[in-house]
Amino acid sequence: MTLRQPSMLAVMSIPPTTDQVEQPAIHVQGLEKSFKHLKVLRGVDLEVARGSIFALLGSNGAGKTTVVKILSTLLKADTGAARVNGFDVATQAADVRESISLTGQFAAVDEILSGRENLVLVARLRHLKDPGAIADDLLRRFSLTEAGTRRVATYSGGMRRRLDIAMSLIGNPPVIFLDEPTTGLDPEARIEVWQAVKELAEGGTTVLLTTQYLDEAEQLADRIAILHEGRIIVNGTLNELKQLLPAPEVEYVEKQPTLEDVFLTLVGARTDKEQR
Amino acid sequence: MNRHFLGDTAVLLGRSLRHITRSPDTIITTAIMPIAFMLLFVYVFGGAIETGSDSYVNYLLPGILLITIASGISYTAYRLFLDMQGGIFERFQSMPIARSAVLWAHVLTSLVANLTSLVVVVGVALLMGFRTGAGVLGWLAVVGILVLFTLALTWIAVIPGLTAKSVDGASAFSYPLIFLPFISSAFVPTESMPGPVRAFAEHQPVTSIVNAIRDLFTRQPVGTDIWTALAWCAGILVVAYMFANISYRRRIS
Numbered sequence: 195m196t197l198r199q200p201s202m203l204a205v206m207s208i209p210p211t212t213d214q215v216e217q218p219a220i221h222v223q224g225l226e227k228s229f230k231h232l233k234v235l236r237g238v239d240l241e242v243a244r245g246s247i248f249a250l251l252g253s254n255g256a257g258k259t260t261v262v263k264i265l266s267t268l269l270k271a272d273t274g275a276a277r278v279n280g281f282d283v284a285t286q287a288a289d290v291r292e293s294i295s296l297t298g299q300f301a302a303v304d305e306i307l308s309g310r311e312n313l314v315l316v317a318r319l320r321h322l323k324d325p326g327a328i329a330d331d332l333l334r335r336f337s338l339t340e341a342g343t344r345r346v347a348t349y350s351g352g353m354r355r356r357l358d359i360a361m362s363l364i365g366n367p368p369v370i371f372l373d374e375p376t377t378g379l380d381p382e383a384r385i386e387v388w389q390a391v392k393e394l395a396e397g398g399t400t401v402l403l404t405t406q407y408l409d410e411a412e413q414l415a416d417r418i419a420i421l422h423e424g425r426i427i428v429n430g431t432l433n434e435l436k437q438l439l440p441a442p443e444v445e446y447v448e449k450q451p452t453l454e455d456v457f458l459t460l461v462g463a464r465t466d467k468e469q470r
Numbered sequence: 471m472n473r474h475f476l477g478d479t480a481v482l483l484g485r486s487l488r489h490i491t492r493s494p495d496t497i498i499t500t501a502i503m504p505i506a507f508m509l510l511f512v513y514v515f516g517g518a519i520e521t522g523s524d525s526y527v528n529y530l531l532p533g534i535l536l537i538t539i540a541s542g543i544s545y546t547a548y549r550l551f552l553d554m555q556g557g558i559f560e561r562f563q564s565m566p567i568a569r570s571a572v573l574w575a576h577v578l579t580s581l582v583a584n585l586t587s588l589v590v591v592v593g594v595a596l597l598m599g600f601r602t603g604a605g606v607l608g609w610l611a612v613v614g615i616l617v618l619f620t621l622a623l624t625w626i627a628v629i630p631g632l633t634a635k636s637v638d639g640a641s642a643f644s645y646p647l648i649f650l651p652f653i654s655s656a657f658v659p660t661e662s663m664p665g666p667v668r669a670f671a672e673h674q675p676v677t678s679i680v681n682a683i684r685d686l687f688t689r690q691p692v693g694t695d696i697w698t699a700l701a702w703c704a705g706i707l708v709v710a711y712m713f714a715n716i717s718y719r720r721r722i723s
Contacts, residue, residue, distance in 0.1 A: 291564060298560050361561070
């Protein structure tokens with residue numbers, strides 16, 4: 195996957211106005227949301243800088259998906275304000291939808307169509323010229339060219355997720371939401387997805403991802419926020435977060451390979467570093 | 471957003487039609503039950519039914535066509551439900567498309583699929599001896615009524631498609647609709663029914679629609695039946711469309 199290659203998609207992206215460049219890509223203040231009597235969000239504040247990867251960390255039911263749904267205009271907040279790419283999610287929903295892409299918790303792909311047809315479908319719905327070329331380009335970048343004409347129902351979990359993310363890149367939206375992008379994937383597929391996300395951010399896309407895996411946040415994110423019981427309890431870089439705990443004492447411990455190292459060595463997958 | 475409505479609907483219609491061409495069994499299963507009813511009633515019960523018509527298959531076909539539509543529309547609820555279950559519905563909703571295009575694509579798909587099933591059923595009826603003297607205008611009127619009836623019932627189907635909690639729930643609503651023609655003039659003249667049943671049969675939508683189509687096929691003057699039929703179809707269409715849109719708005723906000 196070589197996402198850094200200059201692609202024809204870049205031509206079609208929405209150029210941010212000078213005004214928008216000044217602002218953070220995502221700005222959230224005092225977000226509250228209840229479902230019936232259940233208070234899911236109790237005042238969420240966060241800010242995501244342009245071109246950065248922001249991880250929203252939390253256990254199941256912490257409200258991560260609710261935040262993503264509000265930011266992607268699928269849900270309305272009870273109170274609070276949220277701006278994405280400079281647009282208000284409540285009053286400028288159409289502009290927000292032009293600026294974002296959502297990859298939900300469950301791969302949002304059409305099983306009956308082929309991979310290529312899925313990509314063409316999204317390119318058409320984003321009203322882009324030459325959907326076929328866009329689809330072929332993405333199939334190549336996500337190593338799906340051979341599988342492109344097969345029905346998605348025959349894809350593995352990792353391939354489905356890759357297609358899902360490829361669909362989200364169509365039209366080069368400046369902000370991408372990934373809701374638990376690696377839940378249910380095997381270790382190799384996870385690394386593939388991580389690689390794709392990193393390359394996206396290097397290309398200038400802002401990524402907000404939710405995850406319940408601590409190592410995922412550690413691997414990917416420029417900033418990490420922990421959402422707990424409807425509030426952000428900490429927000430900072432990995433180093434800032436580590437400093438919250440008392441400084442570690444130096445101990446000499448024999449370096450043991452993790453089970454993941456063992457697994458990846460045995461099945462012959464290249465690790466993240468070796469790919470570079 | 472509405473500037474994209476037609477284009478987006480066309481793209482999404484293409485998608486759903488592809489679903490149908492890849493599982494044409496939905497067209498066949500839609501047609502099988504009505505054809506089975508037609509065979510059963512014409513060759514088993516038909517000999518004992520006194521309709522005053524020269525051929526029972528001629529008498530029966532209009533009702534069979536309505537049963538075909540009633541069973542066909544459950545696929546709309548089914549397909550819509552599957553879209554909601556998977557993430558694709560949310561993907562569409564988070565994209566810069568005309569939001570109503572998502573529903574209209576399913577409704578128009580239902581129209582295409584049902585018209586195809588109807589052609590299959592009429593083909594079988596012709597093999598069984600169905601004959602009509604209806605001219606081009608007569609056929610156009612029949613098709614018009616069937617299109618309106620399909621749209622009305624499809625918008626009803628959209629409601630469980632959007633609100634159902636399970637696949638079974640999404641398609642179970644169509645059983646009463648399939649049953650309705652049995653208590654109408656579709657199989658036997660209403661005059662033969664006991665009082666209260668007859669009163670119900672004569673004042674429910676199916677009877678007027680069946681009578682109007684039958685008159686068009688036999689080149690009889692259609693009388694008031696066709697207006698009652700159109701009023702029923704239009705009324706159901708408007709009410710179902712309203713409720714479907716209320717369910718939709720509830721679902722997407």
